[in-house]
Amino acid sequence: MSTVSVRSLSRTPPPPVNAAARLELLEFYLVHHEDIARCAHASLEWLARHAQVRRSVCLAVDAESGMLVGIAGYGVANEHVELFSWPLADTGDPLVATLSSAEPSVFRSPRANGHARLTPTTPLGAGAFVAMPLRGARTRDVDALGLLLMRAGTPITPDISWLVTVLGQKIEQIRGRGSVTEEARKLRRERALFFTIINSVTDPILLTDTEGRLIVANARAEKLFAAAEEANEGRRRAVELNNMLFSAALSRTVVETPSEARELLLVDPGDGSDLLFEVLSSTVEEPREGTGVVSVLRNITDLRRATEQVEENYQKLRMAEGAVRAERDRLNLIIDSVADPIIVTDPSGATVLMNAPAEELFTAPPDAAPVVLRGVQSNDAHFSSFISGLLLGESGPGEIRRGEIALMNPVAGTPIPVEAIAGKVLSESGELTAVVTILHDRREALERARLFEQLKVGADELQMRVQAATAELATQNELLRRQAIELEQASRLKSQFLANMSHEFRTPLNAILGYTHMLLQGVAGELPPNIKRQLQRIDSNGRHLLTIINEILDLTRIEAGKMPMQVSEFDLNELVPEVMAELDAVIARSRLSVRAALSPEPPILRSDRQKVKQIVVNLLSNALKFTHRGVIEVALRLGKEGRQVSISVTDTGIGISPEHHENIFEDFRQVDDSPSRQYGGTGLGLAICRRLAHALGGRIMLHSVVGKGSTFTLTIPVDAPQ
Amino acid sequence: MSDQNAPLILVVDDYQDAREMYAEYLQFSGFRVAEARNGNEAVDQAFALRPDLILMDLSLPGKDGWEATRELKADERTRHIPIVALTGHALAGASDGAKKAGCDSFVTKPCLPDDLVVEVRRMLNAVKQG
Numbered sequence: 001m002s003t004v005s006v007r008s009l010s011r012t013p014p015p016p017v018n019a020a021a022r023l024e025l026l027e028f029y030l031v032h033h034e035d036i037a038r039c040a041h042a043s044l045e046w047l048a049r050h051a052q053v054r055r056s057v058c059l060a061v062d063a064e065s066g067m068l069v070g071i072a073g074y075g076v077a078n079e080h081v082e083l084f085s086w087p088l089a090d091t092g093d094p095l096v097a098t099l100s101s102a103e104p105s106v107f108r109s110p111r112a113n114g115h116a117r118l119t120p121t122t123p124l125g126a127g128a129f130v131a132m133p134l135r136g137a138r139t140r141d142v143d144a145l146g147l148l149l150m151r152a153g154t155p156i157t158p159d160i161s162w163l164v165t166v167l168g169q170k171i172e173q174i175r176g177r178g179s180v181t182e183e184a185r186k187l188r189r190e191r192a193l194f195f196t197i198i199n200s201v202t203d204p205i206l207l208t209d210t211e212g213r214l215i216v217a218n219a220r221a222e223k224l225f226a227a228a229e230e231a232n233e234g235r236r237r238a239v240e241l242n243n244m245l246f247s248a249a250l251s252r253t254v255v256e257t258p259s260e261a262r263e264l265l266l267v268d269p270g271d272g273s274d275l276l277f278e279v280l281s282s283t284v285e286e287p288r289e290g291t292g293v294v295s296v297l298r299n300i301t302d303l304r305r306a307t308e309q310v311e312e313n314y315q316k317l318r319m320a321e322g323a324v325r326a327e328r329d330r331l332n333l334i335i336d337s338v339a340d341p342i343i344v345t346d347p348s349g350a351t352v353l354m355n356a357p358a359e360e361l362f363t364a365p366p367d368a369a370p371v372v373l374r375g376v377q378s379n380d381a382h383f384s385s386f387i388s389g390l391l392l393g394e395s396g397p398g399e400i401r402r403g404e405i406a407l408m409n410p411v412a413g414t415p416i417p418v419e420a421i422a423g424k425v426l427s428e429s430g431e432l433t434a435v436v437t438i439l440h441d442r443r444e445a446l447e448r449a450r451l452f453e454q455l456k457v458g459a460d461e462l463q464m465r466v467q468a469a470t471a472e473l474a475t476q477n478e479l480l481r482r483q484a485i486e487l488e489q490a491s492r493l494k495s496q497f498l499a500n501m502s503h504e505f506r507t508p509l510n511a512i513l514g515y516t517h518m519l520l521q522g523v524a525g526e527l528p529p530n531i532k533r534q535l536q537r538i539d540s541n542g543r544h545l546l547t548i549i550n551e552i553l554d555l556t557r558i559e560a561g562k563m564p565m566q567v568s569e570f571d572l573n574e575l576v577p578e579v580m581a582e583l584d585a586v587i588a589r590s591r592l593s594v595r596a597a598l599s600p601e602p603p604i605l606r607s608d609r610q611k612v613k614q615i616v617v618n619l620l621s622n623a624l625k626f627t628h629r630g631v632i633e634v635a636l637r638l639g640k641e642g643r644q645v646s647i648s649v650t651d652t653g654i655g656i657s658p659e660h661h662e663n664i665f666e667d668f669r670q671v672d673d674s675p676s677r678q679y680g681g682t683g684l685g686l687a688i689c690r691r692l693a694h695a696l697g698g699r700i701m702l703h704s705v706v707g708k709g710s711t712f713t714l715t716i717p718v719d720a721p722q
Numbered sequence: 723m724s725d726q727n728a729p730l731i732l733v734v735d736d737y738q739d740a741r742e743m744y745a746e747y748l749q750f751s752g753f754r755v756a757e758a759r760n761g762n763e764a765v766d767q768a769f770a771l772r773p774d775l776i777l778m779d780l781s782l783p784g785k786d787g788w789e790a791t792r793e794l795k796a797d798e799r800t801r802h803i804p805i806v807a808l809t810g811h812a813l814a815g816a817s818d819g820a821k822k823a824g825c826d827s828f829v830t831k832p833c834l835p836d837d838l839v840v841e842v843r844r845m846l847n848a849v850k851q852g
Contacts, residue, residue, distance in 0.1 A: 503810045506810040506831055506832050507737055507740065507810055507831070508739075509832050510740055510810070510831045510832035510833065511737075511739040511740055511743055513832050513834060514740070514743045514744070514747070514832070514833075514834060514835050515739075515743055517834045517835055517836060518743065518746070518747050518750070518835055521747075521750075521835070521836060523746065523747060523750045546832060
């Protein structure tokens with residue numbers, strides 16, 4: 001904010017081509033700086049921006065030390081610039097020599113050609129470079145004040161030449177000022193001191209005119225209210241905003257109450273955060289400069305934040321306090337609602353809290369009976385012993401101690417065995433703060449255990465009984481199994497016996513029938529008719545006996561499974577007349593009309609011919625036996641789809657009442673099985689028929705009306721099962 | 723009644739009543755008859771007499787009918803003699819066993835003498851024709 005005379009620069013060469021850019025350099029860099037290094041630095045930056053000189057170094061002559069020193073660099077390391085110095089006395093040095101030269105010197109890399117010109121090491125680094133002497137307006141004929149070093153090959157544009165001239169003159173001007181009067185120097189020192197002082201104040205200090213325009217600002221204030229041209233958009237905007245806010249605040253201050261402190265919210269241009277300031281402004285009257293306003297801003301952002309924090313903490317504390325209170329109420333409620341006694345003790349073992357059930361065990365009114373008091377004391381002693389055991393033991397977080405304590409009901413004097421479960425309550429730092437003990441009445445558990453034991457005994461007993469019953473059952477099963485085997489053996493023996501017996505029957509019967517036959521055939525000569533008739537009686541009874549024996553044998557064979565199927569193909573239409581022919585003698589004797597109704601298409605069977613024939617013989621024999629007059633018809637019918645065939649024998653005999661329809665098929669059964677029965681036979685015929693029909697895969701059905709007659713129908717498949 | 727040219731039938735049966743009954747009726751029917759009471763006798767008689775037909779009861783003491791039949795059928799001298807098996811065991815499979823042993827025909831007891839003579843004649847005719 002120092003004022004600089006622009007008049008001293010009015011002798012610059014005629015306006016250059018890039019007038020606007022050059023003006024910028026003058027206004028914003030050179031004019032404002034009184035320091036050679038800063039001016040040089042600004043110039044190099046300008047060169048980089050407007051003349052595309054990416055690397056450059058500015059050297060200056062320091063008369064006091066007699067050295068050529070580096071004062072600014074662009075695109076090179078700062079420390080190289082600062083460390084560079086070369087004695088001016090070394091006049092043989094090409095750089096020193098260049099100071100007295102009127103023209104720029106080009107320094108080539110030693111390796112570029114074999115020329116033995118010494119190339120000094122400059123902050124620009126190795127490689128060819130060009131050095132341009134910087135001269136002031138008054139020192140045109142004397143040695144230069146400094147050198148501008150650039151990379152060789154950089155075209156020396158009019159801009160560069162202009163800058164060299166301007167920078168030279170500026171250096172001369174600054175240097176020249178150093179040689180003005182002592183008073184002026186003193187003034188400058190004081191001024192510098194003043195700036196040092198206000199810059200060292202950590203609060204921003206501003207001097208503005210009444211319009212709010214900035215006149216003087218310390219470093220802190222500059223950070224808030226000034227931004228370099230190259231600063232980023234955000235920072236510039238923040239600064240702009242701060243200026244506006246400050247002007248507004250200032251105008252109010254001036255108008256309203258000047259001495260009162262006000263709060264001002266600004267933006268930190270660095271990070272955009274809010275900054276709260278307290279502004280103290282006072283107007284100063286200066287006859288020469290007019291009225292100004294001095295403002296001191298005190299940053300109270302942290303203060304405010306701290307206040308808010310305290311407020312917030314206080315709120316939190318209050319809320320926490322409320323929560324704790326609610327928690328404790330709830331805890332008390334829970335503790336009291338638990339039926340088991342709960343006792344909370346402090347680390348020394350003293351009781352802190354107990355619920356109502358605990359009170360019944362451990363407290364008694366002072367006027368209680370001595371026996372009650374003794375009970376309470378006894379309980380207390382037992383509990384204390386338990387707790388001290390826990391307290392003396394190792395303490396670890398979450399440690400739970402269990403134990404059994406023999407307490408008693410102080411009033412009733414009955415013993416109460418309890419299980420005590422104690423847990424340590426530790427603070428965050430691990431210190432023991434309390435011990436919570438819950439006493440669980442074990443009487444119920446003990447009772448339950450006793451009942452369980454009883455139940456177990458009962459269950460064991462039951463199991464033993466079941467095992468015994470199972471064993472008994474197994475024995476019975478084994479017995480039954482043996483009986484079954486024995487029965488089977490007996491049945492087999494019976495069959496074998498019957499088979500043997502029938503054979504034994506046949507042998508004498510063979511002789512009886514044979515000799516009777518021989519006598520009747522006249523082997524012993526012609527017999528008198530009465531003897532012949534008696535022999536015929538022997539013969540017919542013998543035959544009857546043979547039939548009975550044969551039937552018994554058949555049944556035995558069927559039962560013994562010794563009647564295998566012998567399947568062949570045959571025509572049923574042929575079988576029926578065959579049966580009738582076999583029974584021709586009986587039919588003739590019966591004087592009944594026996595008819596056969598054969599099937600129009602030949603019923604060809606694949607079955608056991610012998611068995612089919614035996615059934616039909618049997619049915620027809622029965623019909624003949626039980627029919628005294630009328631008709632017997634044997635009818636063949638092919639069933640549906642030709643899969644089955646039925647042979648029915650219908651008679652006009654005595655008939656069978658319904659209650660006997662089933663049992664006539666049983667072994668040794670006739671409707672009348674009394675000793676004085678009218679009809680002969682074993683009663684095995686139908687039983688055999690039914691068994692044979694089953695073997696053929698068919699069945700026999702009966703339809704009969706007493707006094708009218710019967711119809712037996714054999715139905716078998718055309719293809720017998722194998 | 724029987725002459726020397728009549729066919730000779732060997733009746734083998736251990737049951738005397740049956741054996742003699744068949745023998746008597748066969749003689750009555752015009753055959754010559756020889757008798758044997760067991761398997762050994764049957765084989766001996768067969769070799770000695772070379773009968774035209776043998777009626778062989780299968781259940782015999784000692785050497786039974788099956789064995790005797792096998793023996794006779796295995797011998798060149800007696801192989802041609804038809805053997806009609808007689809048995810009281812009417813069980814299925816008895817006839818198969820008899821056929822297997824070499825019997826040419828099978829008759830179940832009780833068998834009336836008349837029926838037996840019919841069967842004997844049938845077998846002799848079959849041999850004559852064969």
